[in-house]
Amino acid sequence: MKRFDDKFADNVREAFDNFEEEMDPKAWEGMQQRLKKQKKTRLIAFVPIAKARVAGVAATLLLLIAGGVFFLTEQHQRQTREQILSFSPTDLHPAEMDEPLKTPDDPALLTETAVPAPILASPPETEAKLKQPDEDKVYIASIHFSEDTDHILPGLSRDVFAIREEPSPAPFESLPQITAESEDAKKTLQPDPFHDFTRAGKNPLSWDLALGSMLAFTGEQLATGPGISAGVVSRYDLTSSLSLSAGGLLSYHRFELTNQGAERFAADNVGVSNAEGITVEGTNELEMLALDIPVGVQLEVFNSRGRSIYLGAGLSSLLFLQQRFRGSNTVYYTTLDHDSETGTSSIHTHSQTFSVDETYPAFQRFDPGRLLNVSMGYKIRGERNHFTLEPFVKIPLGSIGSQNIRMGTTGISLKYGIGGNL
Amino acid sequence: MDISLEKEANREKEIIRGCCRGKARSQEALYRSYYAFGMSVCLRYAPNREDSLEILNDSFMKVFENIKSYDDSRPFKSWFRRILVNTALDHYRINRKFRINHTGDEDAAETGIAPELDQKLSAKEILELFYRLPDPLRLTFNLYEVEGYSHDEIAGMLDISPGTSRSNLSRAKKMLQRLYLEMKNKQCHEAV
Numbered sequence: 001m002k003r004f005d006d007k008f009a010d011n012v013r014e015a016f017d018n019f020e021e022e023m024d025p026k027a028w029e030g031m032q033q034r035l036k037k038q039k040k041t042r043l044i045a046f047v048p049i050a051k052a053r054v055a056g057v058a059a060t061l062l063l064l065i066a067g068g069v070f071f072l073t074e075q076h077q078r079q080t081r082e083q084i085l086s087f088s089p090t091d092l093h094p095a096e097m098d099e100p101l102k103t104p105d106d107p108a109l110l111t112e113t114a115v116p117a118p119i120l121a122s123p124p125e126t127e128a129k130l131k132q133p134d135e136d137k138v139y140i141a142s143i144h145f146s147e148d149t150d151h152i153l154p155g156l157s158r159d160v161f162a163i164r165e166e167p168s169p170a171p172f173e174s175l176p177q178i179t180a181e182s183e184d185a186k187k188t189l190q191p192d193p194f195h196d197f198t199r200a201g202k203n204p205l206s207w208d209l210a211l212g213s214m215l216a217f218t219g220e221q222l223a224t225g226p227g228i229s230a231g232v233v234s235r236y237d238l239t240s241s242l243s244l245s246a247g248g249l250l251s252y253h254r255f256e257l258t259n260q261g262a263e264r265f266a267a268d269n270v271g272v273s274n275a276e277g278i279t280v281e282g283t284n285e286l287e288m289l290a291l292d293i294p295v296g297v298q299l300e301v302f303n304s305r306g307r308s309i310y311l312g313a314g315l316s317s318l319l320f321l322q323q324r325f326r327g328s329n330t331v332y333y334t335t336l337d338h339d340s341e342t343g344t345s346s347i348h349t350h351s352q353t354f355s356v357d358e359t360y361p362a363f364q365r366f367d368p369g370r371l372l373n374v375s376m377g378y379k380i381r382g383e384r385n386h387f388t389l390e391p392f393v394k395i396p397l398g399s400i401g402s403q404n405i406r407m408g409t410t411g412i413s414l415k416y417g418i419g420g421n422l
Numbered sequence: 423m424d425i426s427l428e429k430e431a432n433r434e435k436e437i438i439r440g441c442c443r444g445k446a447r448s449q450e451a452l453y454r455s456y457y458a459f460g461m462s463v464c465l466r467y468a469p470n471r472e473d474s475l476e477i478l479n480d481s482f483m484k485v486f487e488n489i490k491s492y493d494d495s496r497p498f499k500s501w502f503r504r505i506l507v508n509t510a511l512d513h514y515r516i517n518r519k520f521r522i523n524h525t526g527d528e529d530a531a532e533t534g535i536a537p538e539l540d541q542k543l544s545a546k547e548i549l550e551l552f553y554r555l556p557d558p559l560r561l562t563f564n565l566y567e568v569e570g571y572s573h574d575e576i577a578g579m580l581d582i583s584p585g586t587s588r589s590n591l592s593r594a595k596k597m598l599q600r601l602y603l604e605m606k607n608k609q610c611h612e613a614v
Contacts, residue, residue, distance in 0.1 A: 005595045007539040008602070009567035012466070015545040016568075019462035024475075028453055031479050035449065035486065353581060355516050 204237040206419040214411025216255045227253035241300035249292040261403040265356045266331040275333040282329025291319040306381040316371035326357040360402045367400045388415040441489045466564050467510035481509040551601045559594035
């Protein structure tokens with residue numbers, strides 16, 4: 001004969017195998033609401049997150065390719081430019097005094113400020129001669145042009161030569177005296193036309209496509225894996241060295257936090273009113289996608305031959321598109337228990353394990369100006385574009401996200417931009 | 423295979439395919455089809471009816487989220503049952519309190535003579551007994567006696583030692599005997 005325990009277990013299995021219950025309509029309604037909510041969250045946040053890594057890799061490759069093309073083009077242009085401009089007073093050779101100047105216009109119209117001496121040439125190959133007012137010596141600069149281009153130099157159109165057609169009060173004789181030995185002559189004959197002329201376009205607004213890779217950090221911890229950001233930053237040049245910038249970047253982070261962020265969940269799990277000294281230990285993963293809205297100012301501290309270095313500072317605001325916090329924790333606390341029978345009190349230490357898996361909907365949290373951005377950028381200008389390498393650090397000025405974590409980031413940003421050549 | 427069974431299997435596959443594509447009608451059909459089965463599992467693990475429904479809906483959410491990982495060469499019911507049990511255990515882990523308020527009555531009231539289960543209990547009657555068991559005892563009894571897990575497996579699931587699992591099972595059985603006797607006496611008393 002079967003024991004009670006075995007019979008009872010069989011009874012349970014049988015009763016629940018044949019369990020029938022009519023579905024409560026409210027049960028499905030509740031389920032429907034949860035499904036709708038999940039779909040909304042997915043549409044807004046999960047789709048970008050699921051593809052964030054792929055998009056990040058693709059964007060990195062794209063930017064690296066763009067950067068590579070940029071550098072190669074730049075190098076080629078620079079070499080060409082250096083060949084054009086690499087004459088020095090020693091390259092100049094005296095010409096016959098009476099040989100006429102082979103420029104299309106009257107050289108008397110030229111001024112020293114209007115066009116640098118090397119640009120006096122005209123296509124396809126021209127010898128420009130600079131007459132010395134006192135000694136009546138003429139130096140020749142040979143400048144080679146390509147027939148198929150309208151540009152003598154990047155950013156410098158042949159239209160520049162039109163300036164020579166304009167009447168100028170300065171006579172040709174007012175040009176500085178040039179001799180082979182003169183250092184001033186070198187300066188006059190070897191200006192940095194690339195730099196000066198690309199900056200003469202007077203377009204103060206530039207747009208940068210930015211891609212960043214960074215590590216998140218809190219006071220005690222550094223994230224084990226990198227986060228990524230991608231977006232657009234606009235920049236407005238107030239002066240030749242001072243600019244304002246603003247933009248929008250999607251920023252994704254996954255951060256494994258140790259003993260942080262689960263405090264408020266602990267209180268829910270303690271379940272006793274007289275708990276004291278609550279401490280939480282555990283590892284939780286924070287995953288977030290946020291729209292980073294940086295506003296800042298940049299000061300150019302170095303500029304030479306199309307290369308510049310700037311320092312930047314500003315504030316970042318964060319609009320959270322997705323946040324997920326999950327992990328396992330143990331809460332430790334003490335209670336002072338009173339035994340009414342013996343009249344004694346005793347302190348007990350307790351621990352309790354609990355899991356957290358919280359997902360927060362999009363746009364639930366906005367942290368304005370919560371990060372201080374400090375950066376230094378190295379910028380290389382091209383004809384119509386520029387490339388910037390920008391190490392940065394975002395220092396937390398307060399706690400961010402629904403878990404209220406004081407988190408900052410540090411990393412490097414690559415920017416490919418157009419416009420902006422004031 | 424019986425034609426009606428084959429039809430049923432095809433219908434289930436069709437519903438699951440619809441769920442994979444995120445179709446609301448398929449999701450509703452699956453929910454309706456497996457509501458009773460889901461409740462039969464959840465009711466045994468949860469401390470009350472409200473929590474059972476919550477566990478059931480949490481489980482269905484997991485099903486809809488992970489339906490693409492379901493291997494359709496295996497019975498859906500087994501896969502779903504595993505999700506239900508795991509969700510119930512998660513629920514227990516999240517909601518359990520450190521101090522389990524044992525009354526100690528289960529040992530004190532032991533008579534030493536095991537009662538006879540002379541009539542089969544209905545699901546409702548079994549639940550009445552289960553709801554009076556402390557959470558760890560109820561979970562251990564179900565995991566061991568109904569699902570067939572070993573004490574080592576149960577120890578891993580509930581974050582306890584295998585010895586505690588054995589002890590929980592023993593206490594659960596004793597308490598169930600006592601509660602059964604109480605219920606039977608009450609029924610007799612009401613009949614008289």
